[in-house]
Amino acid sequence: MSRLKSLKSKKAKVSESGSGSREGYHHGALRDALIRAADEILTEKGIEGFSLREAARRAQVSPAAPAHHFGSAAGLLTEVAIAGFESLSRDLHDACRTEASPAARLRAQGIAYVRFALAHPGRFQLMFRHDLVLSQNDRLATAAKASMNELEASIVAYLRAKKKPITSEAVRAELLGAWSAVHGFSHLALDGKFTTMAQPRSLSDFVSDELPAMLRALWPDR
Structure with missing residues (x-):
């Protein structure tokens, strides 16, 4: 018993x-x-x-x-978004380690950004959905800023190599342009907007073929 x-x-x-x-x-x-x-x-x-x-x-x-x-759900999703930004920062940092020129490093980071988005679409979209996370969370803001800092460092090196003025305004303008280019490309790819253009290639092959050429046009070596 x-x-x-x-x-x-x-x-x-x-x-x-x-x-x-x-x-x-x-x-x-x-x-x-x-x-x-x-x-x-x-x-x-x-x-x-x-x-x-x-x-x-x-x-x-x-x-x-x-x-x-x-x-809450927003609290849990905030932690996922933080982990996402931390992972993106690592990818951006590692992408340019073996590249010799500032332009090549910047292009490598652009490719890494898009590859991250395609590999983790749900996480990537969440990271920029302020309505679903605790947008005032300090740790989230710090993680997001860290990923932008990786791009910004490459932008500064690129401007220096081009002998352009390195002012806060110039860096901000170049950073906004770079982020808009790769972020917009990522969303177009995730939304299926390249389907017709990519045929008969897969989306992955399309990105591999077209993205480097697009980035080279934006950030040439000379």
């Missing part, structure tokens, strides 16, 4: 933590699991397919767990 009570007690504890939940999570591990789950949903279903309940189901915790740790 005592053994039966013990089994019932164990089942009750599992039920309290959520049906099928993992009992071994500590606080940090659960946060990471929920962030990974949210990122997976965005990858598979896009922003429209995201829900806290689905994130909880994938992390195998109770439906209340995401709100408990992040406060």
Whole structure:
């Protein structure tokens, strides 16, 4: 009889933590699991397919767990956006390591930006959707700024190589132009606007063929 009570007690504890939940999570591990789950949903279903309940189901915790740790869907999505900007910053930093000229480094970063968007469309679109995240979050602002700093450093080196004035206005103008070019190209690609132009090539082949030429026209070596 005592053994039966013990089994019932164990089942009750599992039920309290959520049906099928993992009992071994500590606080940090659960946060990471929920962030990974949210990122997976965005990858598979896009922003429209995201829900806290689905994130909880994938992390195998109770439906209340995401709100408990992040406060709201916007809180969880903010963490995914922060991770996205951090990943983008690394990609932009690594892209230009082997390039000799400032123009080549800038072009390499442009390609890395577009490749990031195509590889992580749900995450990429979320990163710029201020209505879905906590837009006043300091960590999000810092992560976003860091990714822009990678481009800005290449812009400064490019202007210096071209013997152009390096004023805050000149850097800002060049940075806005560079960001607009690669960000716009990314969205056009994700929205399927290149489908006809790309045929019979795949989108990936189209990007590989056309993007370097476009960027070379924007940032030539000479």
